[in-house]
């Protein structure tokens with residue numbers, strides 16, 4: 001029977017980061033990916049922060065630095081802001097996934113694509129026996145630790161009974177090879193009637209085209225039907241239709257709080273652990289950073305020959321130390337956001353058009369920690385707070401003072 005120390009399930013950004021971090025610490029890692037090729041199909045708009053590039057250790061996937069953003073209300077009145085330095089990067093997402101998997105392979109991880117995690121098999125000797133499915137048939141592998149980086153539907157979470165009471169927002173996105181719009185800015189469309197659970201977006205692809213998408217409520221709202229409404233609105237925005245898309249994707253975005261992300265012989269990282277910003281649905285940065293933390297905890301547990309729940313529990317605490325407060329605040333703010341009507345959203349956009357508030361956004365906007373700027377904006381604008389329920393006032397006054405953490409690239413032992 002094949003034996004590995006660590007089986008990482010899913011070669012997305014979180015899985016490949018975990019595999020890299022453990023392989024470079026000398027562990028025997030097998031990284032499996034159910035699709036035939038890493039990075040495909042792409043299920044992402046590909047907008048990331050500088051932190052993602054730092055974690056990847058490479059800028060090769062960057063297609064377009066983005067300096068500006070425009071936020072549109074339902075009536076298409078907008079607030080636009082522009083920073084002197086890039087605030088985000090439109091990347092080649094498939095390229096990033098391949099790059100991260102290659103880095104894991106160079107560090108010594110073995111990567112097998114077209115291999116699916118298919119559940120656990122009973123085992124008696126303190127290791128996990130895992131069923132894998134390949135095009136040739138079923139097989140089993142024994143592992144001391146399984147890292148579930150298998151995305152929004154996580155079979156690993158189900159197999160290890162790690163409960164995920166999260167909302168999964170249906171998302172729909174299309175890619176256009178050419179598109180009107182400013183290639184140096186992203187656009188966000190707020191509208192209860194079009195994207196009730198989140199927002200719509202237009203993101204330049206760095207090649208003259210764009211990725212246009214939205215996410216809706218997890219209440220059965222059809223993202224595809226909503227997308228048709230978004231396109232109609234974009235005809236008004238751009239003065240012409242966007243044309244025929246070159247690719248379409250339908251997927252889900254997990255929003256919520258997973259109570260436990262570590263158990264005996266298993267850890268969850270990335271979308272599998274709902275490590276996703278509740279205000280924007282972005283998950284690449286948090287997933288990669290949490291995968292680093294998972295690898296640090298796993299490394300110590302494996303060295304001690306003890307991958308029990310107790311030994312792996314610090315992972316839960318450590319990643320929440322970095323992201324817990326931001327996620328909790330953002331979830332609270334999101335509860336308010338999803339109750340706003342189209343009229344409320346228009347009035348908020350109008351209130352934000354004042355130049356002082358624009359300066360606040362430009363100075364403090366951080367796409368990885370958006371609740372930070374939201375709090376400053378609300379603090380700076382009584383008219384905004386008046387638009388929102390009283391609960392928000394309480395949210396503002398009770399939050400601790402808060403600073404987005406700097407990245408800490410600690411040297412690796414060994």
Ligand SMILES: Cc1cc2nc3c(=O)[nH]c(=O)nc-3n(C[C@H](O)[C@H](O)[C@H](O)COP(=O)(O)OP(=O)(O)OC[C@H]3O[C@@H](n4cnc5c(N)ncnc54)[C@H](O)[C@@H]3O)c2cc1C
Pocket residue numbers: 009010011012013014015032033034035039043044045046047048115116117118149150151152154155171172173213251252253269270271272276281282283284285287
């Ligand atoms: C429409 C859309 C747009 C988005 N845009 C952005 C954005 O602009 N910026 C941003 O930061 N985030 C964005 N996100 C979120 C982002 O894509 C995810 O947070 C991120 O991909 C999570 O990374 P991950 O490694 O956890 O999971 P994934 O990237 O989903 O990778 C999981 C991998 O596991 C594999 N897998 C699944 N099940 C199995 C199995 N049983 N066996 C083997 N392999 C398996 C999958 O094939 C996949 O390759 C977007 C999401 C959507 C849906």
